[in-house]
Amino acid sequence: MRRAIKGLVLAGVGTGLVLLSAHPALAQAVPAAPVPTPAPGGALTRAMNDISGTGAPMSLSLQILILMSLLTVLPSLILMMTSFTRIIIVLSLLRHALGLQQTPPNQVLVGLALFLSLFVMRPTIDQVNAQAFTPYGAGQISIEEAVGRSAKIFHVFMAKQTRESDLKLFAGLAEAPAFRSVEEVPFSILLPAFVTSELKTAFQIGFMIFLPFLIIDLVIASTLMSLGMMMLSPTIISMPFKLLLFVMVDGWALTMGSLASSFAT
DSSP states (O other): OHHHHHHHHHHHHHHHHHHHHOHHHHHHTSOOOOOOOOOOOOHHHHHHHHHHSSSSOOOHHHHHHHHHHHHHHHHHHHHHHSSHHHHHHHHHHHHHHTTOSSSSOHHHHHHHHHHHHHHHTHHHHHHHIIIIIHHHHTTSSOHHHHHHHHHHHHHHHHHHHSOHHHHHHHHHHTTOOOOSSGGGOOHHHHHHHHHHHHHHHHHHHHHHHHHHHHHHHHHHHHHHHHTTOTTSOHHHHHHHHHHHHHHHTTHHHHHHHHHHHHTOO
């Protein structure tokens, strides 16, 4: 139900933006003498016009189709090209290490991962805004150049977080020639290498988080066995001790700070 409501809200917002910025396209539907219309000033409309390749406003249905397609791809871009993957995996492993099944709930973990990802990606987003979006909004560059500049900025961020061994792996699978520098690596190779590196780093951090809680579980289980309380679940006894340890060391602040500093942006 929530997903349906969220999809309707996004669709309504996207349709409203298109309707507000595509009034010249609506005017073309009525046969009339050609009347010069002022060039649209919004960045969204200029993007649609540039994509058409003719300079003329695109039809309303085609604009809605393109916008809905972009909204479909956007979650994948957030997952695959930012710090979100590493953060959400580490937070999920932390919840399992504490022995908690639904606390914090999934919505809270996703929200924490999203806002921490925005914090980590802020330098990259600021560069995209300064070098691509602002010049394009002022009409100084075309949509193609704006997209190219944004891609280069994200390419630099992803290359810094990608291991060289992963790059060599996917370059070998693609039978690509040797690259003289990281800047020459195409996105078709960099993206899977980046995701693989993020998964490996996330599980390494999760293993380090698991260790102290695993020791507590072993101590509690050994104590219960020595007392002959074999029918009592060690999880029930160990969970309060793990929560106490986590609160005493200020675990949330320590985890968030370690995750943010692990990207070294």
